[in-house]
Amino acid sequence: MSSASEYAVGQRWLSNTESELGLGAIVNQDFRSVEVFYPATGESRKYTKNDAPLTRLTFEVGDTIKSQDGWSMEVSDIEISQDVVIYHGKHTETGETSRLPETMLDHHIRLNQPEQRLFSMQHDIPKWFDLRLKAFTHMSDYQRSQTIGLAGARIELIPHQLHIASQVGNRHAPRVLLADEVGLGKTIEAALIIHQQIKTARAQRVLIVVPDSLVHQWLVEMLRRVNLAFAIFDESRCEAMDESEQNPFEQEQLVLCSLDFLRDNTKRHEQALAAGWDLLVVDEAHHLVWSAEAPSADYQCIEALAQTIAGVLLLTATPDQLGHESHFARLRLLDPARFHDYDTFLNEESQYSELAEAVTPLLGDDTLDDEQIKRIRELAPHSASELTNLDDFDQRDALLHALIDRHGTGRLLFRNRRAGITGFPERHLQAHPLPLPDVYEDMLELTDDLDEALYPERQPSLVNSWTDLDPRVEWLLEFLPSVKPEKVLLICASAVTAQQLGEAIRLRTGIRHSVFHEGMSIVERDKAAHFFADDEEGAQILLCSEIGSEGRNFQFAHHLVLFDLPMTPDLLEQRIGRLDRIGQTKDIQIHVPYLEDTAQSVLLDWYHDGLGAFTQTCPTGTGVFEQVKDQLTDCLLVPQDKESRAALVSRTHEINQSLRKQLDAGRDRLLELNASGKGKVEDLLDDIIAQDANDALADFMNWLFDAIGVNQEDKGNDCFILRPGESMVNSLPGLDPEGMTVTYRRRVATTLEHVHYLSWDHPLVHNAVDVILTDTIGKASLGFIADRTLPKGAYWLEALFTLSVNAPAHLQASRFLPAIPIKLCIDAQGEESDTTFEKTRRANKKIAQQLIGALKTPVNNQIDKARELASAQAETLLTQARDTMKSSLGAETERLRELQQDNPAIRDSEIAFIDDQIAALDAAFDDAEVQLDALRIVVNNP
Numbered sequence: 001m002s003s004a005s006e007y008a009v010g011q012r013w014l015s016n017t018e019s020e021l022g023l024g025a026i027v028n029q030d031f032r033s034v035e036v037f038y039p040a041t042g043e044s045r046k047y048t049k050n051d052a053p054l055t056r057l058t059f060e061v062g063d064t065i066k067s068q069d070g071w072s073m074e075v076s077d078i079e080i081s082q083d084v085v086i087y088h089g090k091h092t093e094t095g096e097t098s099r100l101p102e103t104m105l106d107h108h109i110r111l112n113q114p115e116q117r118l119f120s121m122q123h124d125i126p127k128w129f130d131l132r133l134k135a136f137t138h139m140s141d142y143q144r145s146q147t148i149g150l151a152g153a154r155i156e157l158i159p160h161q162l163h164i165a166s167q168v169g170n171r172h173a174p175r176v177l178l179a180d181e182v183g184l185g186k187t188i189e190a191a192l193i194i195h196q197q198i199k200t201a202r203a204q205r206v207l208i209v210v211p212d213s214l215v216h217q218w219l220v221e222m223l224r225r226v227n228l229a230f231a232i233f234d235e236s237r238c239e240a241m242d243e244s245e246q247n248p249f250e251q252e253q254l255v256l257c258s259l260d261f262l263r264d265n266t267k268r269h270e271q272a273l274a275a276g277w278d279l280l281v282v283d284e285a286h287h288l289v290w291s292a293e294a295p296s297a298d299y300q301c302i303e304a305l306a307q308t309i310a311g312v313l314l315l316t317a318t319p320d321q322l323g324h325e326s327h328f329a330r331l332r333l334l335d336p337a338r339f340h341d342y343d344t345f346l347n348e349e350s351q352y353s354e355l356a357e358a359v360t361p362l363l364g365d366d367t368l369d370d371e372q373i374k375r376i377r378e379l380a381p382h383s384a385s386e387l388t389n390l391d392d393f394d395q396r397d398a399l400l401h402a403l404i405d406r407h408g409t410g411r412l413l414f415r416n417r418r419a420g421i422t423g424f425p426e427r428h429l430q431a432h433p434l435p436l437p438d439v440y441e442d443m444l445e446l447t448d449d450l451d452e453a454l455y456p457e458r459q460p461s462l463v464n465s466w467t468d469l470d471p472r473v474e475w476l477l478e479f480l481p482s483v484k485p486e487k488v489l490l491i492c493a494s495a496v497t498a499q500q501l502g503e504a505i506r507l508r509t510g511i512r513h514s515v516f517h518e519g520m521s522i523v524e525r526d527k528a529a530h531f532f533a534d535d536e537e538g539a540q541i542l543l544c545s546e547i548g549s550e551g552r553n554f555q556f557a558h559h560l561v562l563f564d565l566p567m568t569p570d571l572l573e574q575r576i577g578r579l580d581r582i583g584q585t586k587d588i589q590i591h592v593p594y595l596e597d598t599a600q601s602v603l604l605d606w607y608h609d610g611l612g613a614f615t616q617t618c619p620t621g622t623g624v625f626e627q628v629k630d631q632l633t634d635c636l637l638v639p640q641d642k643e644s645r646a647a648l649v650s651r652t653h654e655i656n657q658s659l660r661k662q663l664d665a666g667r668d669r670l671l672e673l674n675a676s677g678k679g680k681v682e683d684l685l686d687d688i689i690a691q692d693a694n695d696a697l698a699d700f701m702n703w704l705f706d707a708i709g710v711n712q713e714d715k716g717n718d719c720f721i722l723r724p725g726e727s728m729v730n731s732l733p734g735l736d737p738e739g740m741t742v743t744y745r746r747r748v749a750t751t752l753e754h755v756h757y758l759s760w761d762h763p764l765v766h767n768a769v770d771v772i773l774t775d776t777i778g779k780a781s782l783g784f785i786a787d788r789t790l791p792k793g794a795y796w797l798e799a800l801f802t803l804s805v806n807a808p809a810h811l812q813a814s815r816f817l818p819a820i821p822i823k824l825c826i827d828a829q830g831e832e833s834d835t836t837f838e839k840t841r842r843a844n845k846k847i848a849q850q851l852i853g854a855l856k857t858p859v860n861n862q863i864d865k866a867r868e869l870a871s872a873q874a875e876t877l878l879t880q881a882r883d884t885m886k887s888s889l890g891a892e893t894e895r896l897r898e899l900q901q902d903n904p905a906i907r908d909s910e911i912a913f914i915d916d917q918i919a920a921l922d923a924a925f926d927d928a929e930v931q932l933d934a935l936r937i938v939v940n941n942p
């Protein structure tokens, strides 16, 4: 390709100032002016011949050119006829000899090679060269950083969450149970893991399945925390897509739906199974009840999915809530080969406890005696063999972590306990004893039915009157005004009770309230929850049935009314967990209005005096419940028997103390150490904190937004309003045409909901970078500097190359070899120079044209030299990338292989995937390419 400068009708010329016009054709000329028609845009321009900003476009032998009709040809011969060029060559598809006069060239032509643009005067502002370089540099650093997918989440930096997310998010097809105690952030951990998996191309298609009361909350959390827009699937949405006869689940990459919807609908379940996913996430997984004889429908529904989907995250705060067998079954969902038989699992668990007990001395500061050391070595020969001095605390620590890694369910199950995390407000019990009304007395004396004993208000004969007779209702109606305007969450066991209480409030007071129960649609429930959350106009009280006790975020309230008490400690903890969760700012008041000498009063004593379950989380509750269940039931049915009640409480207390001791010393202590990340997460945390404190992103984006024409208005308080400017070079996907408020500060983003948190992970940042990197902006430019210390007229060529590789996304090549920039500067003598140019001015077009014409040959030589040097540098970078890839992935397989000797939770497929990944990346790196991305000529003109 080259350019010339005599005008003739039919010739093709490019505008130097308006390259968007496409390729023009001369339609007229006289001795003073020339007229060009640009067919791509239908516009004409008339220029004075003397200073027409035009460059003639001609091609050379070897170039490939495209015709207006869409076919291409490789030029082998050039003929000039009446000053118009006629190209001859081979049709690229048919191979036939072809002829293409320049008048018939494709007028949409847009030169994208830097050399083509440089020599045909398609120049941009010189600073865009710097912008391209910066964009490549930042993006290649980002893709190789350990904080990818984590640092950009709109969250407070909570160590245990980041630890779990980085441990799990870094795995290929992770299969884990996230089982932190209630309200410690499992949803956030899942969001971080999903985000990291997506950002590193480990996963693309994700299916989240949750109870229907949590669908909307998950949607909001995913969007708000990690900018992932999930599509909610329900029957009406699927039906609407049925017409296309395609599998609706294949139409979206990120899908969120309720377990009920999949379980009750065979067709949709089958479609979901057939759609192919990388990651399945199931919340409130304790619902997946299982026994060998009768696995529940919920369990089977998820089991089928877990068998076909490589990555699985299960979430539950109360893994033992519906029995230990079901807990085993959930582990079985994650790894059926390892957890094939319940008895073997129990046996293994007991050995694990034995191991945990043996290593407990490692947690303390005392010197280990010979017997203790011997036990550790016996139980963990692989882990302990490398260690020589167990009195060395570093070695102890290393052994402890190795043991956690290598044994039991540590890799599979993450459980943090409240006890290990500080900063939670206190919980206070406010018990309100109330006299038993006559209408309940007879029935309660006679009954041997637990439900009747616990819920006397459900008697059919009282259905329309109990709210007038039950003193708990009276108490509630007096209590609400006494704490007004504070919000109150009330939970009771049944939807009917919640509705009837709502009705009583409506008829007898003017208090704003709303109800939340399974009889309402998802939309109605979300409306009710919103109404409750509204600070100014909202409801003072939300009356929930049991479905309100799971997963929801109501920590803006500080008063919880338990209108009745549930039978299991885990369910009580779930209820309290609605308020007692991260983000709770005040002490929590738990109000229990109860009828004296009834089953409810027995439960209250049992929970409070026996387990201490109101004022603290009670991780041993289920274990105790299993042991005293019968005794408890007896007491519930004969609440007047004070002696039996005292015996129950005292036995409960004893068992609880002993189970707690075991937990603290044993298995859970190790699990917790593993899940908390203590001693492991600090580097990652420091990295994120350093990134937060660094202004590199804000500076770069400020520059980038300016360059592409986005208006930025400083709103104060570290917030900016971004609006599309009139001169935007291209549209920017994700930029709200009405404007959007953004911040680069985590502190602001976590306090102001409506402000977007711009981070290296944010889609708007990536889109803005794409706007320039996928376009030709800055590919060629010529700039002046004014430096009196350098010779006048001295010039340099700056060349920007990228080293990159094409490989299927699942290989995650960009973790090791993203498009890495190589920038070179060549002086007029053709030598490499380390000169850098701070401020380059745009050169006047005419002068630029003259310079380019005069410097064409030396510049071509400089480009050749730069290519040579770039290839050499690329060799080094490629070797480094290959070494890093092999050592990092190699170390990972080595570690997994070692772990596998002790811990069967390591799946063969996990190791095989990494082995294959190393081999495939190694081969792909052979084809890595160095490409010229941009050129800038800099001339000294003081």
Ligand SMILES: Nc1ncnc2c1ncn2[C@@H]1O[C@H](COP(=O)(O)OP(=O)(O)OP(=O)(O)O)[C@@H](O)[C@H]1O
Binding pocket: 154, 155, 156, 157, 158, 161, 180, 181, 182, 183, 184, 185, 186, 187, 188, 189, 316, 317, 550, 551, 552, 553, 577, 578, 581, 582, 583, 750
């Ligand atoms: N790192 C964080 N930064 C800001 N808010 C957080 C963070 N972690 C958790 N939260 C908030 O704390 C609350 C509890 O978190 P989350 O819902 O993830 O807990 P959970 O363990 O899933 O709860 P549950 O056991 O009730 O299902 C939520 O409101 C969540 O948004």
